[in-house]
Amino acid sequence: MLRSSDDRFTLDPQLARDTRPVGDLVLCRVLLTNDANYPWLILVPRRTGASEIIDLDSADQAQLTAEIAQVSRVLKDITRCDKINVAALGNVVAQLHVHIIARTRNDAAWPKPVWGVVNAKGYQDSTAERLIRQVQQSLSVTP
């Protein structure tokens, strides 16, 4: 089973490169994707070796679901978006991670899924930091 202790967990280098840290929930590390086109969070369960949701035991699956719901609600409240997109794909980065993306009808890819439509747009640091602070306060997490 994958219920390894958290202290062996390390974030995939590509995920680290493409995101900024937000904080840790009970199971998942929360990240902000470096793409100002969409408010885009990523949840990474701190379980070494997991690449599929079904690699988690059922307690972790339930916790992941609760954290997806919690983060979706927070992101919806902050952004007033039209739709939340939730996806666990992982064809490129094997480490299990769940995208939670706030979509609006006038965003760069609407109504398509975000992947491969337009290039990532860099954040102004102040914009990213403000969004991260809002999410941290709503989730009661610290970096």
Add this chain to the structure above:
Amino acid sequence: MLRSSDDRFTLDPQLARDTRPVGDLVLCRVLLTNDANYPWLILVPRRTGASEIIDLDSADQAQLTAEIAQVSRVLKDITRCDKINVAALGNVVAQLHVHIIARTRNDAAWPKPVWGVVNAKGYQDSTAERLIRQVQQSLSVTP
């Protein structure tokens, strides 16, 4: 709350058009997407009015998670795929539905997400029917 009785539930017409029925689990209707490029199932919680996972109450969220895991395992066992992609997007079809897609390293879109990469490829009826029967037997459901 959305815990309406199942008898008011009707499948979105576009989902009905793009899929073949597989059967009903406790919460979700299971569908096979008419795209022979990828073994691609869809779960639709039979809850009228739900468009986001967070529109479901927490008992239904837990049941959805269990059914996502159950169907992912079945699809992985049948197809021996390299990766399962799980996604709740719904930018076009508002009715809450979860894609569960078996991906292989030589499929038509790998490693990209499947949406918008290549046109859907029609199934031979016999191929679709065989896959549906395998899924039905593994899930113990009937149409």
